[in-house]
Amino acid sequence: MFVDTNLFEAVPFIFGSDQPAYLTWRREAARLLEVDPRNLLIVGSGARGFSIKNGRDFRASSDVDLAVVSSTHFDAAWWFLRTTSIGTLKCTSAQRAHIRDFAPKYVYRGCIATDHVLPLLPFGASWQKAAARLGNELPASIGSRVVNFRLYRDIEALRGYQEYSHTKFPENWSS
Numbered sequence: 001m002f003v004d005t006n007l008f009e010a011v012p013f014i015f016g017s018d019q020p021a022y023l024t025w026r027r028e029a030a031r032l033l034e035v036d037p038r039n040l041l042i043v044g045s046g047a048r049g050f051s052i053k054n055g056r057d058f059r060a061s062s063d064v065d066l067a068v069v070s071s072t073h074f075d076a077a078w079w080f081l082r083t084t085s086i087g088t089l090k091c092t093s094a095q096r097a098h099i100r101d102f103a104p105k106y107v108y109r110g111c112i113a114t115d116h117v118l119p120l121l122p123f124g125a126s127w128q129k130a131a132a133r134l135g136n137e138l139p140a141s142i143g144s145r146v147v148n149f150r151l152y153r154d155i156e157a158l159r160g161y162q163e164y165s166h167t168k169f170p171e172n173w174s175s
Contacts, residue, residue: 032130110157
């Protein structure tokens with residue numbers, strides 16, 4: 001219930017109380033990412049005004065984290081990560097380490113953090129363009145920002161991650 005009220009059903013902090021602007025931005029994001037608008041959710045400090053993990057306020061250097069719930073994209077990314085030999089990929093050492101260390105742990109939980117591997121994924125180029133555009137279409141009050149995606153297999157994977165963060169860092173969730 002806490003996650004629903006404070007994250008899933010709320011207008012994100014970065015949009016203030018301007019629900020129409022948020023819904024317009026989210027519809028555009030959905031069009032660019034080829035998902036349903038209801039499958040997109042701003043998370044992190046852009047959602048509540050502070051980070052769940054460290055309690056730090058949304059600030060001038062903060063990025064915007066967008067959760068994308070899409071079994072289609074998740075399966076394509078999972079298949080790519082599973083079947084591609086890391087040694088044959090043209091990628092940075094940070095990308096290689098992310099695939100080796102991070103992906104197995106989180107993919108099992110239905111999550112793929114795309115911040116390191118997005119350029120490598122089958123849909124990566126179009127999502128990178130979308131991120132750039134969406135980062136420039138945020139409210140003028142916060143200006144342009146980097147938009148990062150975290151891809152979830154289903155809504156339960158997203159809910160589970162958010163609930164886990166809430167229980168792991170409850171001191172940072174004061175209302």
